[in-house]
Amino acid sequence: MLVDILSWVCLMLGSLLGIIGGIGLHRFPDFYTRLHAAGTTDTLCAALFLLGLGLQIGVALASLKLLLIFLFIYLTSPTASHSLANAAMIGGLKPVLGK
Amino acid sequence: MKHNLILRVVSKFLIPLIFLFALYVQFHGDFGPGGGFQAGVIFSAAIILYALVFGVDSAKQVIPPSILLFLASLGVLIYAGTGVASLMMGGNYLEYGVLASTQLAGQHIGILLIELGVGITVMAVMLIMFFAFAERGRQQEDKKS
Numbered sequence: 001m002l003v004d005i006l007s008w009v010c011l012m013l014g015s016l017l018g019i020i021g022g023i024g025l026h027r028f029p030d031f032y033t034r035l036h037a038a039g040t041t042d043t044l045c046a047a048l049f050l051l052g053l054g055l056q057i058g059v060a061l062a063s064l065k066l067l068l069i070f071l072f073i074y075l076t077s078p079t080a081s082h083s084l085a086n087a088a089m090i091g092g093l094k095p096v097l098g099k
Numbered sequence: 100m101k102h103n104l105i106l107r108v109v110s111k112f113l114i115p116l117i118f119l120f121a122l123y124v125q126f127h128g129d130f131g132p133g134g135g136f137q138a139g140v141i142f143s144a145a146i147i148l149y150a151l152v153f154g155v156d157s158a159k160q161v162i163p164p165s166i167l168l169f170l171a172s173l174g175v176l177i178y179a180g181t182g183v184a185s186l187m188m189g190g191n192y193l194e195y196g197v198l199a200s201t202q203l204a205g206q207h208i209g210i211l212l213i214e215l216g217v218g219i220t221v222m223a224v225m226l227i228m229f230f231a232f233a234e235r236g237r238q239q240e241d242k243k244s
Contacts, residue, residue: 072113072116076109079105082106083106086106
């Protein structure tokens, strides 16, 4: 019962972060802030979702697979954000400052 | 390419794991989601990632296009050869049951061979298409300069 409540708290927090990230992606003024909104919320959102699902399953082969998915997202999502920002910076896109 | 240090390190770490996952999808395809087509796409995606990060020329050193042409036809040969083999052993075309002593073992061998052929062909054709598109822009640039 307690595990069930914990897993639902994780799932709800994860979906809240997903919604916040979506709003940020829609409302922020320029590329870099949008990338920040998408990139930072994305990692924790997926992590909370996977933790919630893992608590639903318990100790099994499927929860090991969820752990592996978490590891790959943990590695690839920040790398993708970093290389996007890097490419935009080299391409000469200036951030919007001081509004 | 010197400024992409993080990208290079992470992709060096991830590319072998992508290959491993492609093999898992390939050979687990008859028990779970997956199969030859998906495995071939994942396999070629790993090499395309390598080509995007380290350059097309070093990717061509990993898999030369002449070998890709050979692999693309080898996969079709495995597929059709399995069908002809089952014809030779007294069944219909692609009737896997006659390939081994029992019906069940024959089904297993048949589906594994078919999926292997599909995977090899899809991997090779995806890479041929990628290299063709990557080369096209470069040849036009060479003509300009």
